[in-house]
Amino acid sequence: MSSVQVVEAKKERGPLNGVDTPKLFATINVVKGQPDLAKFQFRATNRWVKGTHSRSRIETFSGAGGEHRHTGEIEFNADHPEVLVGSDKAPLPVEFLLHAIASCITSGIGNVAAARGVTLTEVESTVEGDIDVRGILGLSDQVRNGYNEIRVHFRIKGDAPPEKLQAIVEQSTARSAVYDVLTNGTAVRVTAEATRG
């Protein structure tokens, strides 16, 4: 057996694409036996800075039976661009939906490919979303406030036939949390505590 073959055999059993596949399968098995561990709560806090500029912190979440604190990036700004009378410190809130859908399906692609023994070499995507801003400007009740359509296009390369790579994108989309929310919607409750001061 050549050293190349040894390395390949090892890759199939162990982590692939930077995904710790054995740990992923172990996690799935543990949750299968204890469904309560599957209950997650994600959180953000946001503070208005000025005009259309605000800043969020995404610090803690609960799940897998405990409380957790993120160790990576946690602070994110959002703003309107000048053409929409903002100061353009950061992307618009609606643009973060595009980051969310692309990154969610891409995370899934990393995981699903690893689970299927496919080594990926490249995954890139472009996302476009169309909005008629007459809705948010209050100029028309016939025009919705949000996106009319979002299009995500992937370019994926790996050591498998194109059909197998396509199927990985399809499975990742079918199991994407962001895809589900953006296509089906969810309940959003907004409350406020107002004080003169």
Added chain:
Amino acid sequence: MSSVQVVEAKKERGPLNGVDTPKLFATINVVKGQPDLAKFQFRATNRWVKGTHSRSRIETFSGAGGEHRHTGEIEFNADHPEVLVGSDKAPLPVEFLLHAIASCITSGIGNVAAARGVTLTEVESTVEGDIDVRGILGLSDQVRNGYNEIRVHFRIKGDAPPEKLQAIVEQSTARSAVYDVLTNGTAVRVTAEATRG
């Protein structure tokens, strides 16, 4: 007339809360006369890094009859946390939905308050979203992949009665692009170009 009164009179006519109110109204009037200017396209590109980690760039968009380039922050990571077998370089994709909803309604609050002559002193919000991850782990077809519910709670302070501040939050929610997409959903088309390599 005292100097305080002069300052107040000026504030009512001019920018408020960092919002260039005259420019905002002028923009609304221009779009009213030329609805084609209201057509915006937002965009993101995303590149897989490793495992569940990817990075998006939000650089250009079109609207108001032209092409635009953001001048502020444009690069954003996303990842899974360790408990979901990721490297926690950044928040989960679904957490960016929470940043999006909080910042979208908050931008609206800045604008609507300025338009109504209310000076804001503080706007803070907390967002929570509940997900049962048995959906994304493929353990149940009865459990949805995305959030079951998202709750946004605002604390708002300004120089107006609580009811007027509450009404500003309500109007901003009613005209929020992100609120519309998250509650009503939208069409999302996913395509892929796959290559062995």
